[in-house]
Structures are given as structure tokens and as C-alpha cells.
Amino acid sequence: MIKIKPLGVNGAFTKYYHNNYVFELGDRNLLVDAGTTLRYSLPEAEYKESDITDIIITHLHSDHVGGLEEFAQRCKWIHNHKPNLWLRGSMKEEFEEVVGKGLFTDGLTLNDYFNVYTCGIGYLNSFKIGNYTVELIQTDNLHAQGMKSFGIKVHDEELHNNVIFTSDIAKHENAQFRNLINPETVALFHDVSIIPNAVHSYLEDVVEFYKDDIDLNKMYGMHYQDDADLDHLKQIYGINFVEKGKVIEFN
Ligand SMILES: [Zn+2]
Known part of the structure; x- marks a missing residue:
């Protein structure tokens, strides 16, 4: 079963919490992105740092890596806990530039904080977290423009279903997500801006683009602006919107 807990759902300039998630995958808890609001959003969602077994950072904006x-x-010095970090190889250098200033003192390296697994993109480079690919x-x-980034697809090998998660995207029509939807896809979590925006997909365009490929009730809008009227938007567009702390389970 894939169980997804949104730690926050809003964008970079939110008054609330950033669009970060915990995917509960059997006995593993995968943190997807760690924005600057993580120090509040993680305990509010009732996780300790030591509950997180695995981490994926989709890109290096502060609302995804700043925390x-x-x-x-805290993992190292308070909990003596070393989570797995699934790091895209081609982003490693930039990643170390961003987080290394504070972490790499006294000769410490990324390996002192995390079990680092370098990985590549695409199906052929898929990896397993427990029973999930x-x-x-x-x-x-x-x-x-000029930024490396990625989304993820998580496949439950036991129940044979999958969830696609875009993370931040603007030019969704040039991405592979639509081609990756298959009969086993139970959810598409998509970046949706409720106002036209240069670096995020516009809600109306997203619905129009995917509507023939996936049931709208399998779509979950995320990373939207604060104080959006979700009931109203649901009525107009027919998709779901993720909400902070509201767990979504696929079984
Ligand atoms: Zn971003």
C-alpha cells in the first residue's frame, strides 16, 4: 500500500508549509523534499527525524531543500540516525554546494550524514525501497530554465499499482509524465498554479492536457497558492487537491 502524507502543500512564498511529503512505503518512510518549513511541518505531521528512512530531493529550490x-x-547529533539519501548523480555536485557549507565542517562529508545512493533517471535506473520500485x-x-529537476513514479510491487508525482514543473507538455500513465496508475500528483505562472503549470492547462489520459478523480493538485477555495476549484475542474496532513492511501 502506498500511503502519502502531505507535510504541506503550498508554494515557495507560502505563509504555511512547503509542498513536501512523506510516502509511507511498508516499513519505510520516504521524505520527498525538505523545504525550509520542514522543522515545523515534520513534527506537526507527527514524525521525528529518526522516523524518516529514505530521502529524495527533486530539485534545489529552498522550498524543497532548504530544510x-x-x-x-538533527539526525546525526540528536538521533544518531543515518537515513538513505537517493541522490541523482548528475545533481550531486550542485547538491553538495547547496547543503555542504553547513554540513562539511571538520572534514565531514555527505556520507557521514546519509547512506548515499547515487542514481540515474529513467526506468532502467529504477531502484527499490523495500517492496516499492x-x-x-x-x-x-x-x-x-537552467535547473535540473525530476519527478518520481512509485510502483507498489505487491498491489501492482503506481503513483506519479511531478514535483515542480511548468512545461508539463514537454515532460514524460503523460506517457508514463498506465492502467496501474492510481494517482497523478501534479503541480498546479491557480494563476498563470512562469515556473509552475497552470491548473486549467493541466486538466486540459491530461483529461483524456487519466480519470480526473485520480489527479491531485499540489503546490498551489495559499487560501485557494478548494471546494470551488474542485467543482470547476473535477480534480482533487492535496491538503496538509490529509493522508491519501492507495490499496
Ligand atoms: Zn521549485
């Missing part, structure tokens, strides 16, 4: 340094420090889906330049 990782503190998280790593994870594929990274490249979205370089499709969220922000």
Missing part, C-alpha cells in the same frame, strides 16, 4: 541541512544535523523522471529546464 535538509538542519534535518541532517522508484523511478526518477527527468524534468530538466521544464520547471526553471
